[in-house]
Amino acid sequence: MNADAGELAIDVRGLHKHFGDKHVVNDVSLQVRRGEIFGFLGPNGSGKTTSIRMMCGLLTPDAGSGTCMGYDIVRQADEIKRHVGYMTQKFSYWEDLTIRENLDFVARIYEMPERRALVDRTLEELGLASRAEQLTGSLSGGWKQRLALAACLLHQPKLLLLDEPTAGVDPTARRDFWEELHTLAARGISVLVSTHYMDEAERCHKLAYIAYGRLLAQGTAAEVIARQNLSTWTIEGDDLMALSQRLRGQPGVDQTVAFGAALHVSGRDGAQLETTLRDAVAGSSLRLAPADTSLEDVFIYMMGRSADNFGAQS
Amino acid sequence: MKWRGFSVARWWSVVLKEFLQLRRDRITFGMIIGLPIVQLALFGFAINTDPKHMPTALVIADHSEFSRSYVAAMKNSEYFDIIGELPSEEAGRAALARGEVQFVLNVPAGFTRDLLRGDKPALLVEADATDPMATGMALSAVAQLGQYVARRDLTGPLATLRGGEPPFEVRVHRLYNPEGNAQFNTVPGLMGVILTMTMVMMTGLAMTRERERGTMENLLATPVRPIEVMTGKIVPYVAIGLIQASIILLAAYFVFQVPFAGSLIAIYLAALLFIAATLTVGITLSSLAQNQLQAMQLTMFYFLPNILLSGFMFPFRGMPQWAQYIGNVLPLTHFNRLIRGILLKGSGWADLWPSIWPLLLFPVVVMGIALRFYRRTLD
Ligand SMILES: Nc1ncnc2c1ncn2[C@@H]1O[C@H](COP(=O)(O)OP(=O)(O)O)[C@@H](O)[C@H]1O
C-alpha cells in the first residue's frame, strides 16, 4: 500500500494477456529493485509493450498480480499513475503544442505546485530551454525523446517505465540519454527500460529477456550468460558464409552467427565444439580463437530455442 | 478544488490545451466561418409541402347551425383537426403562442344575427404563420370553405341567403409572420442546423484524434479523469458555437431582414443551451467511435434525422406520427421551436418551457452514456 514499503520497485508475478486467441504475454514475473536500471529485452512483437502497459495499469492482466511502487497494478491504477513515469513507445505528446506548452499541460494535469518554476527548471535540466517555444511536431527524434523524458519526470516519480526510448534516435543522443538514466538511478530512481539494442543491455544493472511472450532469462548480464552454459569461438578469414553453412548441424555446434568480419560459433558441449572447429579450420588460412560468450550470442541462442519450442504455436 | 475526485485544475488544463490546439488548426477555423455562410446561401430557397391535420382550436361566441356546418367543412378539408373549444379570443392567442395549436377559428358574438340582417359579418381565422409552408395551403382552403358553406349548407332560416355572393367574409390573421415570408422561418432554423453540423463534427473528432495520434495512451497514463477530459474538450467549442450563432443572427437581421421580436439575451441563452446539448452528442459519438472515419459516419448518421425530422426541412405537423416521436427526442426540434418562438413570436419563458426542459435533460443523459463508454484502459 505504501509507496515506501519494500525494496522492490516492481514486483509482478504470473502475468498473462491474450488478444483474441493470441497469447501475447505468457506467465511473466519480474522483480526490479529500487535504484536499479532494469533492461527489458526482446525482439519486436515479443510482448514488451503489453507487459509494461499491464505494470502501469493501462491494461488489465488476464491472470497474475503484482505491485508497482507498492501499489496494486489492478486495483490501484490511479495511484500508480500518480507515482510512476511512463514513456510510451510511440511519441505521444501533442505535436501542435510547443515543448513548453506540453510540459505545462503535464504539470497542470499532475497539479504540481509552483508549476512555472518547475517547468523552467525541467527545460533547463534536460537541455530543452533553447527550443522551448518550438512546435513539437517539427522536432527530430532525439529532441522528441528528450521532451518525452522530461515530461514523464515532471511529476517526480520514483519509478520510470520507458518503452523503447532510444528507437529511432541517433547514437550521440542515445549515449546522452543513457548517461541521464544513470544519473537518475544514482538519485534513487528505479528504471525499467525496454530496448532491442544489445549494447544498451550491457548498460543495465539487470535485465530480462522475453520472446513469444515468455520470459526466457532474468538477472545480471553475467548471470544470464553463465546460465546458458555456452562456449563460444570466433573464426576470422575468407568465405565465412560457406563455412557457416558447413558447420551447421555438426556435432557440438548449436549456433553460428556472423558478426562483421568474424563468425561466432557457440555450443553447450565445449569439448565437442572445440574438436569440430579444430578439424574444420585445419589446413586452411582461417584463424580460430576462443572467445567470451556475449549477451548477443546468448539472446540469439535463446531466441532460436524458443522459436523451436513455442514459435510454431503462436 | 475537488468534488468527488473532479479536479478543476486538471479540467482547466484540458480546456487550455484544447484552446491552444484549436488556435493552430487553420482548417477548423475556416470551417467555423465558412460553413454558416455556405449554408445560408444554399438554403435561401425552401422546400414546399402541404401538411394536413393541423391542430385547430375554436372560439365560438355564437353557436348556430352555421358555425356547426362551417366547422364540419373545416374538418372535411382534412387540413384541420379540431382539438377543442376555448373560452375567449385571448385563450386562443395564448394557445397559439405556446404552439399548441396552429389555427384558431373565431366566430364572433351575434354572427348569425348579423348574417340574417345581411351585414356581411366576418369569421376570423388566426394562424401561427411562423412556418408559412405549414399554413399556406390551409389558409387558402379557408377562403374556399366560406364559398362552399355559403352555397351548400345554409338551410332553415338561413336558406334565403344561399346562392350568389357569400353573405359573410372570412378574415385571416397571419400571426408572427404576416407576409408569409419563408426565409423568416428558414433562417432561424438554419442556426440550429449549422450548429448541429459543426458542433457534432468537430467534437466528434476530438477523442478519436487523440486515439489515432497515440496521445490517448499518454492521457490515460496521467491522473486526469474521463469527465474532466470530456467536458474540458467541449468548452472551446461553446465559444465557437456562439461565434457561429452570431454570424447567422447578423445575416438574419441585415441580409434576410428577419424580425427580432424577442430579446437578444433569450436568443443567446437558447443557443447556449442547444450548443451544450449538441456538444455532448459529439463527444459521445467520439468516445464510441474507433477511428476518425467512424466518427464522421456517426456524425452523418446523427445529422440526417436532425435535418429531416426536426421541423427544419418539413413542417413538423406534416410528418407522420412515428417521425414526430423521433423528432421530439432530437435537440434540434426543440431548439427550432425555441428560436422561432423567441425571434418571431417574442414568446416568454413560460411559453417556451416545453422546449427548454428537453434541452436541459438531453445533455445529462447523453453525457452519462459517454462516460460509460470512456475506456480508462487500453483493453
Ligand atoms: N491492442 C492489441 N490488440 C491486438 N493485438 C495486440 C495489441 N497490442 C499488441 N498486440 C500484439 O501483441 C503482440 C505483442 O505486442 P507488443 O507488446 O507491442 O510487443 P513489443 O512491444 O515487444 O514489440 C504483437 O504480436 C502485437 O501485434
Ligand SMILES: [Mg+2]
Ligand atoms: Mg513495443
